[in-house]
Amino acid sequence: MQPTILNIALDVPLNRTFDYLSGDFNAHIGNRVIVPFAGRNLVGLVLEVKHTSDYPIEKLKPVSHVFDDIVFDTPSFNLLKFCADYYHYPLGQALISALPLRLRQLKPAITRKQLAFQSVQTADACQILAQIPAKKVLLHRIIAAMKASPVLAAGDAALISTGWKKAMVELKNMGLVTEHEVLAVKASMPSSTIVPKLNGEQQQAIQSVLALTHSFKPWLLHGITGSGKTEVYIKILQQILQTAQSQVLVLVPEINLTPQLEARFRSRLSQYPLVTLHSNLSENERLQNWLAASTGTAKIVIGTRLSVFTPMPYLKLIVVDEEHDGSYKQQDGMRYHARDVAMVRAKQLNIPIILGSATPSLETWNNATRASNTNKSQYGLLTLKQRAVQNAQLPSIFCIDIAKSPTENGLSPLLVKALRERLKRGEQSLLFLNRRGYAPVLHCNACQWVSSCTRCAAKLVVHLSQKRLKCHHCGLEQNIPLQCPSCGNADIKPIGQATQRLEQTLQALLPNARIARVDRDSMRSKDALTDMLAQVHAGAVDILVGTQMLAKGHDFPNLTLVGVLDTDSALYSPDFRAAEKLFAQLMQVAGRAGRADKAGEVLIQTAFPQHVLFDALRSQDYVSFADAQLQERIAMQFPPSSFFALLRAEAADFSVVNQFLTAAGNLARTQKSIDLKHEVMVYDVIRPQMERLKSMERGQLLLQADTRLALQRLLKMWMPEIRGLPIANKVRWSLDIDPLEF
Ligand code: ADP
Ligand code: ZN
Ligand code: ZN
Numbered sequence: 001m002q003p004t005i006l007n008i009a010l011d012v013p014l015n016r017t018f019d020y021l022s023g024d025f026n027a028h029i030g031n032r033v034i035v036p037f038a039g040r041n042l043v044g045l046v047l048e049v050k051h052t053s054d055y056p057i058e059k060l061k062p063v064s065h066v067f068d069d070i071v072f073d074t075p076s077f078n079l080l081k082f083c084a085d086y087y088h089y090p091l092g093q094a095l096i097s098a099l100p101l102r103l104r105q106l107k108p109a110i111t112r113k114q115l116a117f118q119s120v121q122t123a124d125a126c127q128i129l130a131q132i133p134a135k136k137v138l139l140h141r142i143i144a145a146m147k148a149s150p151v152l153a154a155g156d157a158a159l160i161s162t163g164w165k166k167a168m169v170e171l172k173n174m175g176l177v178t179e180h181e182v183l184a185v186k187a188s189m190p191s192s193t194i195v196p197k198l199n200g201e202q203q204q205a206i207q208s209v210l211a212l213t214h215s216f217k218p219w220l221l222h223g224i225t226g227s228g229k230t231e232v233y234i235k236i237l238q239q240i241l242q243t244a245q246s247q248v249l250v251l252v253p254e255i256n257l258t259p260q261l262e263a264r265f266r267s268r269l270s271q272y273p274l275v276t277l278h279s280n281l282s283e284n285e286r287l288q289n290w291l292a293a294s295t296g297t298a299k300i301v302i303g304t305r306l307s308v309f310t311p312m313p314y315l316k317l318i319v320v321d322e323e324h325d326g327s328y329k330q331q332d333g334m335r336y337h338a339r340d341v342a343m344v345r346a347k348q349l350n351i352p353i354i355l356g357s358a359t360p361s362l363e364t365w366n367n368a369t370r371a372s373n374t375n376k377s378q379y380g381l382l383t384l385k386q387r388a389v390q391n392a393q394l395p396s397i398f399c400i401d402i403a404k405s406p407t408e409n410g411l412s413p414l415l416v417k418a419l420r421e422r423l424k425r426g427e428q429s430l431l432f433l434n435r436r437g438y439a440p441v442l443h444c445n446a447c448q449w450v451s452s453c454t455r456c457a458a459k460l461v462v463h464l465s466q467k468r469l470k471c472h473h474c475g476l477e478q479n480i481p482l483q484c485p486s487c488g489n490a491d492i493k494p495i496g497q498a499t500q501r502l503e504q505t506l507q508a509l510l511p512n513a514r515i516a517r518v519d520r521d522s523m524r525s526k527d528a529l530t531d532m533l534a535q536v537h538a539g540a541v542d543i544l545v546g547t548q549m550l551a552k553g554h555d556f557p558n559l560t561l562v563g564v565l566d567t568d569s570a571l572y573s574p575d576f577r578a579a580e581k582l583f584a585q586l587m588q589v590a591g592r593a594g595r596a597d598k599a600g601e602v603l604i605q606t607a608f609p610q611h612v613l614f615d616a617l618r619s620q621d622y623v624s625f626a627d628a629q630l631q632e633r634i635a636m637q638f639p640p641s642s643f644f645a646l647l648r649a650e651a652a653d654f655s656v657v658n659q660f661l662t663a664a665g666n667l668a669r670t671q672k673s674i675d676l677k678h679e680v681m682v683y684d685v686i687r688p689q690m691e692r693l694k695s696m697e698r699g700q701l702l703l704q705a706d707t708r709l710a711l712q713r714l715l716k717m718w719m720p721e722i723r724g725l726p727i728a729n730k731v732r733w734s735l736d737i738d739p740l741e742f
Helices: 074-086 091-097 123-131 137-148 154-160 164-173 200-210 229-241 259-268 283-294 305-309 338-349 362-369 413-425 499-509 528-537 568-572 578-590 612-618 622-636 654-669 674-679 708-724 726-730
Strands: 005-010 018-021 031-037 040-050 065-070 113-119 151-153 177-183 217-223 247-251 274-277 300-303 315-321 352-357 380-384 396-401 428-432 441-444 461-463 468-470 477-479 492-495 515-518 543-546 559-564 601-606 643-651 680-682 696-705 732-737
Touching: 005 031, 005 091, 018 031, 040 091, 074 091, 074 305, 074 338, 113 137, 113 154, 113 164, 137 151, 137 154, 137 164, 151 154, 154 164, 164 177, 200 217, 200 229, 200 380, 217 229, 217 362, 229 247, 229 259, 229 315, 229 352, 229 380, 247 305, 247 338, 259 274, 259 300, 259 528, 274 283, 300 305, 305 338, 315 338, 338 352, 362 380, 362 622, 396 612, 413 428, 413 543, 413 559, 413 601, 441 461, 499 515, 499 543, 515 528, 559 578, 568 578, 578 601, 578 612, 578 622, 601 612, 612 622, 643 654, 643 708, 654 680, 654 696, 654 708, 654 726, 680 708, 696 708, 708 726, 708 732
Parallel strands: 217 352, 217 380, 247 300, 247 315, 274 300, 315 352, 396 601, 428 543, 428 559, 515 543, 559 601
Antiparallel strands: 005 018, 005 040, 031 040, 031 065, 113 151, 113 177, 441 492, 461 468, 468 477, 643 696, 643 732, 680 696
16 A cells, blocks of 8 residues: 655744655644654644655654644745735745644644533524523523623623523523533623624714625725724624625734723623734733634634734635835745735635725835726725714814924923923823834943944943943843043033933923823833723823833823924935825824814924925825825835845854855846846845844845846846855845845
8 A cells, every 4th residue: 555645834044844754643734743854753744644755755754743633724834825925925834834833843732621512503493492481581591691602701701690500501401502622712701891883984984895795805904093904804804794604804003002902802792702923922822712713713803913823724814004114024934015915815705804004015005006997906995984972073183393493302392381381271282202222322422432232233221320331222222321432521411312211301491290200211111001001091191101012002091292202314215215104203293182073283393394204294195195205115116116135144254244145136137038138137236224233244245127027037036146156155044025124
């Protein structure tokens, strides 16, 4: 008899898969296995079960073990195969790194199970049901609950009534429910949140999406903060989840920054088991939640970028909230963009996908407004123009010209005046300064020495409370010197503003104000942010000082002033996406003001009040800003009107980096195919802005193509050649398709 051969994916940096004998094990596609590899044991995934191999069968080794858990289904395999191909990343590494850590280990995954009840839905059962007398109220309540979700976990049943156990026995005896073990999912508590009556725009958006739920259809839901996008998602989810065997995936940029979102979904969709997937979970929680999603127990998955790969057998809809957010892009390993992967997944599964944002990425805006109308993947554009809450006004946005109203310790007199007014009225204010620490640099007035990191091309940031200088890029720390290390001058000073210093300045200026700071330093512990937000809501804080951590999705009804400090460097940045990012960020921060019935005011301190970006911002006109930016991009042939790939390399010695990138560039230029030469442009080797990081000298090579196809064709031929370069082993290199950072 022919032996059974398993084709197996392994987490090794080689662009191939491996054949092993199945031995006595009965293995299936998607099983985890343990195999001997180069003297070690590795976890692998079965990609194929077959009877032939390109290798001599007598040379194949048997697998050491086959676990009985199937961790990937075929659609998930297909998605990851597409990604490995598109991002030119080894398939085995792509697959295994998409698994929760517990499933990458050489031991069986322990699953936490709990008792659950499943309603029996046969004609007989219906008859028996009809005969239960009306006075058996509890039985009817349980049956009603099980209509919404046929599987009821013991924990959820307990929420219905204390007498649930006896009632369940009765139902079991009648043959109306059966008892099982299911994966434990944290129950959601229904709460008495008010369900708003949807406005016309919201209803229109919901109807449009619900009219086309059985095929691939991308939607852009464009609406300013507070326009009711989340309400639209919730309503659509409610409809879609009513069908048995359905699941939805909601992607969010950083869930730990938006605890309110999870709470809202839990309270409004409490009948559907919901799990979250993000980096703040313990490895065990992550495993349980992942299994609940991949077995179909969890109906709703809210997760950050990696969760886009979670197997969900009944997936019927994907929502990508804040689709423009840069944190959807993975910055090491396989450098995927979760929004783009979600789009591919929706297409493969033939289901709808909603991208939501107040400030869509220009790529998405392009797809929703310019791409050809005949294209089946043309995005539908849904717009919410008004703030949803009655009477909630858009905040007024003003620039404070700091040339005319100079700042003192970072604050202009006009901004201070506005802060005092809020204090008097008992309203809250927020000051946005996207720089943590005390001051960005320490400086010597005598010799112009500045505190610099020895390992990075970056300044050491002053952290006065700890009396330390810190590099925010590599973690290097030093004591603050008492005199200039270069000339001995004792008069060295912190220059510029960061959040700690701003907090101190404010406290001196407004001694009666209750000030709170929100940044990565003050919010280290897991629950710190949630606690802080609760304090703000309780009115225990007058002025919030914070970084972009504060910009995301928090609702502060009593907040009427937002001050923006020091964003000018982004206005004239060499990064062609800087303006787009700044606009999105400022719109988001501005959205924190005046959420309830109090008018909000946003004051931006700038030396360039005439800049077009501020014009658009003052009129809160995303559309004209985006259209103008898009015109500019097209004129300059930047994405989305062309496609980039960036080859990055680093080594201790830049000349090695340069040799590698130059050789790679030459290979790309001499590709035989003639038409490629016209379609793909290979630039010269350049150094990124951060020339050195963690003692590694860095360089990069940019490729630009008119079409994705041309780029992919070149990369397919080029990548094996790069891997074959002898010097490739002397550098650390990576390829970034559709890079966001340059
Ligand atoms: P977004 O997600 O666009 O920021 P939300 O859905 O969070 O907007 O809505 C903002 C606020 O307005 C929430 O408090 C929400 O409950 C409320 N809201 C949403 N839709 C309506 C509506 N049609 N009528 C009244 N309030 C609404
Ligand atoms: Zn000096
Ligand atoms: Zn450093």
